[in-house]
Amino acid sequence: MRGAIDLGALAQSKKAQSVASQALANAPAGVVVDVSEQDFQQKVIDISKTVPVIVDLWAEWCGPCKQLSPLLEKLAAEYKGRFVLAKIDVDANPRLSQMFQVQSIPAVFAVIGESAGPLFQGAIPEAELRQVIEEVLRIAAEQGINGTINADAPIEEEQVEEEKIDPRLEAAFLAIEKGDFATASNSYKEMLNQNPGDQVAIAGLAQVGLLERASKLNPNEVLKKASDRKDFASQMDLADLELMKGNPQAGFAVLISAIKIASGEDRDNLRARLLELFVVVGDSDPEVIKARRDLASALF
Secondary structure, eight states: OHHHHHHHOHHHHHHHHHHHHHHHHTSOTTSEEEOOTTTHIIIIIIGGGTSOEEEEEEOTTOHHHHHHHHHHHHHHHHTTTSSEEEEEETTTOHHHHHHTTOOSSSEEEEEETTEEEEEEESOOOHHHHHHHHHHHHHHHHHTTOOOOSSTTSOOOOOOOOOOOOOHHHHHHHHHHHHTOHHHHHHHHHHHHHHOTTOHHHHHHHHHHHHHHHHHTOOHHHHHHHHTSTTOHHHHHHHHHHHHHTTOHHHHHHHHHHHHHHOOHHHHHHHHHHHHHHHHHHOTTSHHHHHHHHHHHHHHO
16 A cells, blocks of 8 residues: 555655755765756766765656665765765657666666676665665775765755645655545645645545545455446455556546446446546656546546
């Protein structure tokens, strides 16, 4: 279930980015760099002769990327130039994505002494990430690559003010971790009562709804019942399960197929569930954009 939480945890991502920004403010210049096809040789290959380079391939629409990237940035600052974090936007640099043979993102590679190798895909916990970095540094040291970047550069004096996170968000996150969906839901509803347009609370409430529904489902029973395409309640359950597995495209397709053959109240319920799942995934996600077009075709 944690995957669904991470998928749209907008405020949590902002908080993580704030922590990373604070760390970077006190780190040597050049420990985190944005890399393009034009400067890949200079910022990655050439640098890898001096220090190991950890390459983070990401995209703006990728939910797990927004969890992993701030952690990588925080650790890059903490290690103070013992490795360089090279960030590559796969949408803006498709040839680099092809070169690394990226199948899914986030994808993380190490480049040591001009040689690249895969590290992992997907978001991983900070403790595990530290272990990966330590192993990269160990391998690099064995090859005589143990320098630092800008070790003598002055530390940035600018301080980044930490964004204040609504305590009701903190309460919601803690409640979700404990499986207390009612408390999490109430926290988000309080935020919406104060500000009905709060996108973070809207997304959070949709997430909690998905998590609570999914916690009560038996996947085998859902699959059996959903074989009847006119069992629309089971179609909605199946769509929830697909999202929990990280397959929003499949979940959207289930509901759109059902909408095509449903009518009246059933159709309205299916459409409402689909729109709710759009909120969970995020309006900017390519799968949501495509599914909105498919929904329009199904309705009209």
